[in-house]
Amino acid sequence: MFEIRNLKYQEVLEIPELSIKPGVTVIAGASGSGKTTLLRLLNKSISPTEGSITYNGTELKEIPSVKLRREVLLLSQQPAIFNGDLRHNLEIGFKFQNKALPSEKAMLEMLQQVHLNKTLETEVRLLSGGEKQRLVIARVFLLAPAVFLLDEPSSALDDVTEESVIRLVVEKARRDGQSIIMVTHSKAVAAQFADEIIELEDGKIKDRGARS
């Protein structure tokens, strides 16, 4: 899916060779090790200083950024929430992508799946941190891209909710043939769901391997 060659991003990241296959990939590593930077390179939020990244055989340079970002959707570490209600936040990605808006039923089902039992008219400023995090997960999952880049999507969730939300997300993606590249600190999540784990340290790959 992604092939990385001789990649350098400033003094932050240096990856001579890395191949990320379809499926569920977990990126682990201490804070500051370059995980967020790697995800941002993959959706062209930033571009490498040196080296190349290809997506399904095409250089990222050659793919228009907006087109790529619609296919490879990044849920950032601190996702912003748009003022207004849940509906607005769930629909806005569809508007940005000029897609037909999701049905009421689809939106409510999605909310239910992430255990967010609120009406679509609920104002987002009334949500707790954990509820906001589930809202943004719902927001990207409704959009159904080919690849999800999830940057610590469950950091504000308690262990039980985390488990069930990530399980849902992974199962749904597997069912629909979508890939996930996810940064997480949870060893439990990695051990349970990852096809492959890539560990970063100081901007370099320390270790990689299949789920033990």
Added chain:
Amino acid sequence: MSGVMELSIWQVALSYVFVLVVLGILIKRGIRRERELLLASLRMTVQLILTGYALTFIFGTPSPWLTLLIISFMVAYAIRTVFQKFKGRLSTSLKKTVAGAMAAGTFSCIFYFILVVIQIDPWYQPQYFIPLAGMMIGNSMTGISLGVKSLLDGMTTQRQLVEEALNLGATPKMATHDIINSTFDAAIMPTINAMLGMGVISLPGMMTGQILSGTAPTTAVMYQIAIMLGILGAVSLTVILLLQFGYKSFFNDQDQLV
């Protein structure tokens, strides 16, 4: 009707009492703006006196080239003022956009106004052209300053939302849509407010001046209505040109935020 009553230099000197009053307040309250106040008073005085002499000369020797030269100078000066106000905060490409928007917006509105609306003959008659152009340029400059400020502030405070929009597949134009709208709003609001209060809480300068110099109030009012709409047009056109192109300066050719 006889012309305007002359004002002697001593009478003008008496009006500086107002500056002294403000100066007193500033000193007493410890508000450190004395320098700016004095500088502003001095600059206003010197600039206006020089302008008076210049206009006397210009009105005496009307020429299309001179008129064009003067409004070009006025537009250039306005652009420079905006640049200085945002020293260090404008990228080269945003500067180019400001200059282009200011020039295109004001020139087109000025010429429409002079040639089509007022129909001055010959078109370059300086006593019409210069004050009318001046008002449109001055107001456009205020509008574009407000626009640039609101655009820079918006792109800073709402950077996360812009980034989020890009992540969700928005084009840069979509991602900045709200910022652009609120910027346009902020930039034309003073003009709209001025129109709302016009004639009731404010008697505009041009109209007052015409009345003082003996023009019938009804004629002065006609001119005022026309120029106010001309100003609205010039401000809006300048700002929308700024925004149409200006948002791009925050992105690179890979649609990445810079």
